[in-house]
Every structure is written in C-alpha cells, then in structure tokens.
Amino acid sequence: MQSIIEINEQNLTEVLQLSQQTPLVITFYAPQYAESMEFCALLTSYAEQYQGQFVLGKINCETEQMIASQFRIQSVPTTYLFKAGQALDAFPGVLDEATLKQRLALILPKEEEVKFMQALDFLEAEDYDQALPILKEAWELSNKKNSDIALLYAETYIAMKKVEPAQEILNQIPLQDRDSRWQGLQAQIELLIKAADTPEIQQLQADFAKNPTAEIALKLALQLHQANRNEEALQLLFDILKKDLSAQNGEVKQEFLSILSAIGNNDPITNKYRRLLYSLLY
Numbered sequence: 122m123q124s125i126i127e128i129n130e131q132n133l134t135e136v137l138q139l140s141q142q143t144p145l146v147i148t149f150y151a152p153q154y155a156e157s158m159e160f161c162a163l164l165t166s167y168a169e170q171y172q173g174q175f176v177l178g179k180i181n182c183e184t185e186q187m188i189a190s191q192f193r194i195q196s197v198p199t200t201y202l203f204k205a206g207q208a209l210d211a212f213p214g215v216l217d218e219a220t221l222k223q224r225l226a227l228i229l230p231k232e233e234e235v236k237f238m239q240a241l242d243f244l245e246a247e248d249y250d251q252a253l254p255i256l257k258e259a260w261e262l263s264n265k266k267n268s269d270i271a272l273l274y275a276e277t278y279i280a281m282k283k284v285e286p287a288q289e290i291l292n293q294i295p296l297q298d299r300d301s302r303w304q305g306l307q308a309q310i311e312l313l314i315k316a317a318d319t320p321e322i323q324q325l326q327a328d329f330a331k332n333p334t335a336e337i338a339l340k341l342a343l344q345l346h347q348a349n350r351n352e353e354a355l356q357l358l359f360d361i362l363k364k365d366l367s368a369q370n371g372e373v374k375q376e377f378l379s380i381l382s383a384i385g386n387n388d389p390i391t392n393k394y395r396r397l398l399y400s401l402l403y
Contacts, residue, residue: 124168128178129185136178140203144175144228148200149189151182157197160215164200167225174229204228233262237270244273249281253387260290268298275306284313285352286389317348335361335369339376346380354380355394366401374398 128136128147139145148164150157161179168177182189182197192201195213202210202224209227216224230238236259243252256274263270271294278287288310294303325341338357345354358377361368368374377398381391 123176124171124173125165125177125179128180128188130187133188136176137203138206139176141206143173144230145178145203146175146200146225146228147178147180147203148198149180149182149192149194151197153183154197156215160198160200163218163221167221171229174235175225202228231262233259233267233270236262237267237273240273240277244277247280249277250385250387252277257387257389265293268294272302272306279306279309279313282313282349283351283384283388284310284317284349289389313349317350319344319348322348322350335365335373339369339372342376342380346383351380351384351388352390352394355390359394359397362398362401 126132126136136145136147146164146168148161150161152158164177165179168175180188182194192199198215199213200211201208204227210224212224236255240252240255240259243249243255253274256270256277260267260270260274265271271290275287275290278284278290287306291303291306291310322341322344325337325344329337329341338361342354342358345351345357355377358373358380361373362377366374377394381395381398384391386392
C-alpha cells in the first residue's frame with residue numbers, strides 16, 4: 122500500500138475507503154502558495170517517518186477544483202484527519218511540529234500497538250527470540266494494562282516451553298481480563314509442568330530432601346534447567362550460595378551463571394537472579 126497518494130476525482134472514493142483500515146490524512150494545497158507547499162512537505166516527511174501508520178492524500182486545489190468545492194475549502198493548506206471511515210478532525214493553516222504531532226496522535230496507533238503488530242510479524246515466522254523483547258517493551262509502554270499484549274507475551278513464552286515467565290505474566294493480568302484465552306494458557310502451563318516433572322527430577326528431589334548437599338543440588342538444578350524450570354533451579358542454587366559462595370569449589374556459582382547465560386536477557390527471571398547474585402558479591 123502506498124503511504125503517499127496524489128488524489129484526483131478518479132481515486133477519491135478509493136482513498137477515502139482506505140481510512141476504514143488505515144488512518145488517513147488529506148491535505149489541500151496550491152503550488153502558488155509557498156506556505157501550503159511547505160506544510161505539505163512536512164506532512165510528507167511524517168508519512169515517510171511513520172512508515173505506513175497513516176496514508177497521506179494530497180489534493181492540488183488548482184487542478185482538483187471540484188474536490189476542493191466538495192470539501193468547501195476556503196484556504197490552503199487545509200487538512201483533514203480520518204480514522205475508521207470518519208473525519209475526526211480538520212484544521213486550516215499551518216501547524217508547528219509539536220502541535221501537528223499532537224493532532225496526529227488522535228488517529229495514529231499508540232506506540233505499544235505498533236510494537237504489538239511488529240511482534241506479530243515475528244511470531245508469524247516463529248521467531249520467538251525477536252518477538253519477546255518487543256512484546257516486553259509493548260507491555261511496559263501500556264503500563265502493564267493492555268491484557269491483549271500480556272496474553273500474547275505469555276503465549277510466546279509457552280510456545281518456547283518456558284513456564285515460569287509465562288506464569289508470572291498471567292498472574293499480573295487483572296481478574297476481569299482472565300477470559301477463556303487466559304484459562305486456556307493456564308491449562309497449557311499445567312500440562313507443561315506435568316510433562317517437565319520427570320522421574321529423574323522426582324528422584325533427585327527426594328534425595329535432596331534427605332541429604333541437602335551441594336553435589337545433589339547441582340544434579341537437580343541441571344535437570345530442572347533442562348526441563349525449563351529455571352526459576353526453581355536458580356533458587357535452589359542461590360539458597361546454597363547464600364550459605365557458601367564458593368560451594369563445591371565454585372561449581373555452584375558457575376552453574377548458576379551458566380543457567381543465567383542460557384536463558385538470556387529477555388527472560389525476566391535473569392534480571393531477578395542476577396540482582397540476587399550481585400547482592401551476595403557486593
């Protein structure tokens with residue numbers, strides 16, 4: 122789809138229909154008036170900068186007098202803002218950049234909505250690692266109030282079989298937004314937890330309960346990490362490091378750091394346990 126269109130009588134209806142799906146800015150100008158041309162150039166630069174977030178339709182009043190008459194244009198530039206097929210705003214004259222951005226905000230998607238759509242593109246290609254930081258940013262931009270973003274964020278972690286961060290996100294969704302989709306994701310988490318509760322983990326947990334040594338903890342933490350139960354693994358190792366930072370000749374700290382490195386910076390658990398480790402070091 123073109124983001125900048127010269128409008129004439131032949132394509133006017135088609136361009137107006139575009140505003141059903143994409144925000145539309147229509148500006149009326151006249152080449153003989155430098156002020157209108159300068160404002161038209163500013164809008165053009167914004168259309169390019171916003172990369173398809175709105176369509177800019179330009180109407181030359183000198184050649185398209187019928188359209189200008191239809192819109193009752195009395196001065197140039199005059200600009201209309203359309204969204205969902207409706208004209209939401211119109212203003213004559215030139216606006217400074219700050220005021221123009223303020224007016225455009227009426228029809229433009231919010232920044233978190235733009236991020237959400239970017240993440241969807243990555244998820245369509247099953248590129249979860251690229252989608253995760255974008256979803257995290259989108260959710261934070263919404264002050265963690267947009268539950269649609271949160272659900273997709275949790276769903277992405279579930280697709281990666283990372284139960285703990287997914288559960289942490291679902292727990293922050295308000296009760297009124299815990300719909301059938303939330304329930305479905307919760308059910309998927311429960312299935313993943315059951316699948317991750319292997320006989321090896323159960324046996325090591327029983328052994329550790331009887332004999333809580335660093336040696337058994339290392340074996341159990343490794344199994345938990347392989348089952349994507351990273352928070353349990355890190356907490357287990359951290360409890361040992363709190364008592365002895367050099368436990369098992371430094372192997373406990375090394376495995377703790379290896380798990381942090383493996384799960385990566387996009388996982389919220391990483392920052393939590395990195396801070397906890399720093400609290401022991403410093």
